[in-house]
Amino acid sequence: MGRIFEVRKAKMFARWDRMAKQFTRLGKEIEIAVKQGGPDPENNPTLRRIIQNAKSVNMPKDRIEAAIKRAMDKDKSAYEEIIYEGYAPHGVAVLIETATDNPTRTVANLRMYFNRGGGSLATSGSVAFLFKRMGEFVLEKEKLHNPDELELELIDYGMEDFGEDEEGHLIVRTAFHDFGRMNEFLEQKAIPVVRAQPIYIPTSVVELPEHEAQQVLELVDKLEQDDDVQHVYHNLI
Known part of the structure; x- marks a missing residue:
C-alpha cells in the first residue's frame, strides 16, 4: 500500500508541475499580448485567443487577470x-x-x-x-453539427491539413499567414476552439x-x- 501511495503522489506532483509550467507559459503570452495590443480582449484578438487557450486548461481567472495587470505595470520589464x-x-x-x-x-x-x-x-x-511555421486550431468535434461540411468551408480560409488527435479533437492547420483569417472565421461562426496557436512543423x-x-x-x-x-x-x- 505504501508503494502505491508513493507512486500516486509522484504522479500527482508531476501533474501539478506540468500545470504550473503551463500557467506560467500562458501568463507570459498574456503579458506579451497586452504589451503589444492593449488589455481589452475585445480589441485585441491575440489576447482574446490566448485567454481562450488559458480557459481550456482551467487556468484560474485571477491568474489571467493578474497577468494582464502585470503587463500594464510600466515599471515592469517586458518579456x-x-x-x-x-x-x-x-x-x-x-x-x-x-x-x-x-x-x-x-x-x-x-x-x-x-x-x-x-x-x-x-x-x-x-x-x-527544417521547420515550417503554421497555425494550429484544435476543435471540439462533438460540438460540431457537420464536420464534413465544415471541412469544405475551412479550405476557403486557408486550411492545409485536417485530422484528428488521440482525444477525438479535430486538428486544423493553416499556413502562418492565414492564421488570423482562420481565427476570425472560427470566431464569426462561433465554432468551439479548444486551443489556437502558431506552431512549427518539421519539413x-x-x-x-x-x-x-x-x-x-x-x-x-x-x-x-x-x-x-x-x-x-x-x-x-
Missing part, C-alpha cells in the same frame, strides 16, 4: 521573444521558443542543457529551415532506435522545464 536553435544527440534538429526578461541567463541555461545532454546550441538559421524528420530517441527526449524534457522556455519543437519521429 522578449527569442528563438534559439540547436542539435540534440544523433543530429536531431531542435527549435526553442523563449520569452525572457534576461537573454543572457536564458542562453547560458540552454547551452548547459545541450552540453549535458550530448547536443549543441547552434547559430541562428542552422536548423530553422523533414529523423527516426532513431529507441535508446537513441530516449536520449533526445530527455534533453527535450530538460529544455521544456526551463522557466524561460515556451515551446520546444524537434524533428524526431
